[in-house]
Amino acid sequence: MAELQDHISAPAEAGELDQPAPHPAPPPPVPTTPDPAQAHELLARHPIADGYSGLLQALRTLPWYDLELGESAVETDLPRLRAGGTGALLWALHIAGERPVTSALEQIDLVNHVVDRYPEGLRLARSASETADARAHGRTAVLIGPAPAEAAGDSLGTLRALHALGLRALTLSGTAWACDTGLNRFGEEIVREMNRLGMLVDLTGASPATARQVFAVSKAPAILTRSAAQALNHHPDNAPDELLAALGASGGLCLVPCSADRTGPALRDVADHLDHVREIAGPGAVGLSGMFDTATAHPEGLEDVSGYPALIGELIERGWPETDLAQLTWGNVQRVLRAAEFTARAAHHRGTPPTGSPRI
Structure with a gap:
């Protein structure tokens, strides 16, 4: 009995009783993945207005294609446009060689041919209202542009003719009248004439001096059709803060490209640039530019136009409200189109256009 009592009364080993009971380690955080259904639902309400597509140039190199059944030789076709929730595309003109005006005319002719060939999927649009009407009828609106400034042949008359054929955006960089030192007098006249026509001024690749002059001269908002944030990636076409x-x-409007060299190799890199542009320029100044079919590498997950829901899902996970997403996808492009049209109507009330065709 004494032995039992001694055992019960024996002191505990040093530190045995004064240590707190161990707590189980917290479970590792469960990674969340964007809900694709949520992204698709949002894009059904607010489809993508893609600010730069190279499809036109890609189709020129193919002997045969079928965009309705699906075309593996390109990154854009009708099934993938529908899967990606794309409601509008700006079809860029690619000018190369010694006949830029002829090249522009041939490509505009091809736009009309392709749209006529696929009337159940595509519809040519020349205004914000025609773009919205195409969407309402289940078609993807096709707007012509941007075109390099050399397509105008340094002529106001040619610029007017291209606008009459449907061109709606012109990139100013790379000309003698819009260079590192800014716009000369002819360049300023080009911008005023674009205002009068309702054509969007694209500042992608323009010098800071040119951009400042455009902001001073233009009565309509300017756009960047394929520029990301230079603070995150130093590509020469990216825009400083x-x-x-x-x-x-x-x-104005900055259309952030899905281009690996301008943003980065991953989908989240594109989202980072969208976050940055929204923070610096505001939610009303950010949009999307796929740059599909431009022979450029794309971030993983955004290899073709069907990848947009994944990007929108990423932004939803980052806390973007639907109001900002609606502006990003559709609303901001519509706004700048309407602003350009309003400026054109106001210019017509102020007086008649120049009747000559001044050059540099």
């Missing part, structure tokens, strides 16, 4: 802030303050 100063330009982004000025673009937002003037009502």
Whole structure:
């Protein structure tokens, strides 16, 4: 009995009783993945208005194609446009060689041919209202542009003729009248004439001096059709924060490209650039530019136009409200189109256009 009592009364080993009971380690966080259904539902309400497509140039190299059944030789076809929730495309003109005006005319002719060939999937649009009407009828609206400035042949008359044929955006960089030192007098006249016509001024690749002059001269908002944030990636076409802030303050629009060299190799890199542009320029100044079919590498997960729901899902996970997403996908492009049209109507009330065709 004494032995039993001694055993019960024996002191505990040093530190045995004064240690707290161990707590189980918390479970590792469960990674969340974007809900694809949520992204698709949003895109059904607010489809993508893609600011730069190279499909036209890609089709020119193919002996035969079928965009309705699906075409593996390109990154854009009707099934993938529907899967990606794309409601509008700006079809870029690619100018190369010694006959830029002829090349532009041939490509505009091809646009009309392709749209006529697929009337159940595509519809040519020349205004914001025609773009919205195409969407309402279940078609993807096709707007012509941007075209390099050399397509105008340094002629206001040629610029007017291209607009009459449907061209709706012109990229100013790479000309003698829009260079590192800014716009000369002819360049300013080009911008004023674009305002009068309702054509969008594209500042992608333009010098800071040119951009500043456009903001001063133009009565309509300017756009960047394929520029990401230079603060995150130093590609020469990307925009510094100063330009982004000025673009937002003037009502302009930066269309962030799905291009690995301009953003980065992953889908989240594109989302980072969208976050940055929204922060600097505001939610009303950010949009999307696929740059599909331009012979450029795309971030993983955005290899073709069907990848847009994954990007929208990523932004939903980051906390973007639907109001901002609606502006990003559709609303901001519609707004700048309408602003350009309003400026054109106001210009017509102020007086008649120049009747000559001044050159540099």
